[in-house]
Structure formats: structure tokens, C-alpha cells
Amino acid sequence: MNKKTLIEELSKKTKMTLTESKNAIEQFQSIIIEALKRGDTVNLMNFGSFKVVERKARIVYNPINKKFDKHQAKRVPVFKCGVKLKNEVA
Secondary structure, three states: OOHHHHHHHHHHHHOOOHHHHHHHHHHHHHHHHHHHHHOOOEEEOOOEEEEEEEEOOEEEEEOOOOEEEEEOOEEEEEEEEOHHHHHHHO
16 A cells, blocks of 8 residues: 555545645644654554654675675664554564
């Protein structure tokens, strides 16, 4: 499922127009992104949680040029699914 089909499904289930559904999904995404930028965790009960974790700097070997490179530390978003979602899909 891509964003377009998600918008269509939301529109059918909620009786909203396609434009309203698109705006709702885009606002939902922007709220989560802004919260993660601030370092907050977003918990959606029975669905899962979004958070940002810090990856340490590390040395990696590049087999193409046969050299060791240093990767900088970085922050990455992580999603952990909730119990209900896991049970429904499994």
C-alpha cells in the first residue's frame, strides 16, 4: 500500500473527501516528525512507538577500495510495533 491508496482507504472509511484525507495524513506525519526532532517518543497504544536512537561512531571496512572508513555518530528514527499489531499480523 502506498500513500495514495492509504488516502483513498481513509476517505472511504471516514467519509472524508480525498483532500481532507490527504491533509489528515500529511498533518499526522508532520506531527510525528516534529516530535522526533525534539527528541520525544510517540506512543500509539496497541499500534507501536516511534523514537530516535543515537548510533555511535564506528570504523567500517570498505571491501571495494580495501580501506577503513570512519562513520560519524548519527540519530536515526526507530519504530517498535505494539503487541496488538504484532498479534494481528502474525
